[in-house]
Amino acid sequence: MNSINFNSIIRFFVLILAQVLIFNNINFLGYVNPYPYILFILLFPVNNNRSLFIFMSFMLGLFVDIFSDSGGVHAAACVTIAFIRPAILKFAFGMVYEHQNIKFNNTEFGNRVIYFSILIAIHHFIMFLLEIFNISNIILVFQKTLFSSTFTLIFCILISILFSNKQR
């Protein structure tokens, strides 16, 4: 159990509270909200117990769902990106990931943006698809995914830069 450090647990609760109290109320242009709480999944330490990681992601999504009355859409999206994260890590970081010694603070900025944006886009697409739940409104799903993803990406990069403790 010592594999999840204290840092991750603090991050878990702080991100949920920030999401439901601040970011859910931004409503830029009426309906565009960022969802930077998935930073927890994006920045979770890599060499870890995968089952535990998927379960934690599920709980993260479920908490946000309870607060925002959305059934299980966040939980479903979070579980999915937690499950496919290794594949995306391999795609974005290549050899570094193969050696299992990846530290997000020390990675190239460009690689990190690619990694963030792929996972954010997948998460938002699943979330809005389930939320709207109507295939005839697929254009609306894509539109919301595009706008919110951009917004989330900006916030995620800003937050990860602000709170990174780079040791050089």
Added chain:
Amino acid sequence: MQQIINFVIRNKTFLLFLLLFGVSLALTIQSHSYHKSKFINSANFLTGGIYEGASGISNYFDLKEQNEILLEENTRLRSIKLNTANSIATDEFVIDSSSYNGRYKINNAKIINNNYSSSKNYLTINKGEKNGIKEDLGVITSKGIVGIIDNTSNGYARVLSILNTKSKINAQLKASNHIGTLEWNGKSSPTTVQLTDIIKFAPVKKGDTIVTGGESSIFPQGIPIGTIDSFVLDITGDTYTIEVKLFNDMTNLSHVYILENLDTKEIKQLENPTDE
């Protein structure tokens, strides 16, 4: 047997993923069906408490605006009261002529969480079962309707907003008695909703007022909703679909009134006499 166990161990991540994804999918589908979602909602002790704490801070920011809304409403009510014919003579003896002949009990509450950006929006209020709030009570402000209570806990309740694709409310034109259904398509901005099923013979004019209809036992007849923004004839050519511009600013709500129809039980009994 050994092989099955091996298979489970080898694929335990994938199986866990499938299980959790299935659970969340089930919760999603349950929240989309018309029946109330019982487990995952913001009207519980933990979330209600956190939202109430946060709104305790944020409600200082719009005190001035809320005061003005209250003053406006007081002015209107006072002018109604002074201009009613029998107000001077029988003030003491009438039970309460302004509260819809005593058929409605009015409660007040405060919104502690307001959503309007998704396609299924809910609000959370700071009154619950211990204040006599039940499911299926109507929620209004001084300007117009807000929604219907759909889930309660001891201290909090959740309101199904009119900005929710599941919401269906009986409404009518103020000028004539043609009734229709007030819905929201989930796409238009939070200032407009749609009124459907108004028959094509109805005198629909841009700028006319839409009010609640008398057919539901939740809202009394004549609660204001909004004005007609634009209207089109349906594909079938029989009914109008009307874009209604709301009187309420759904993005900026603070204090609401909760209407309880004291006759609901009687009406329900009459409508389903065999339902034991």
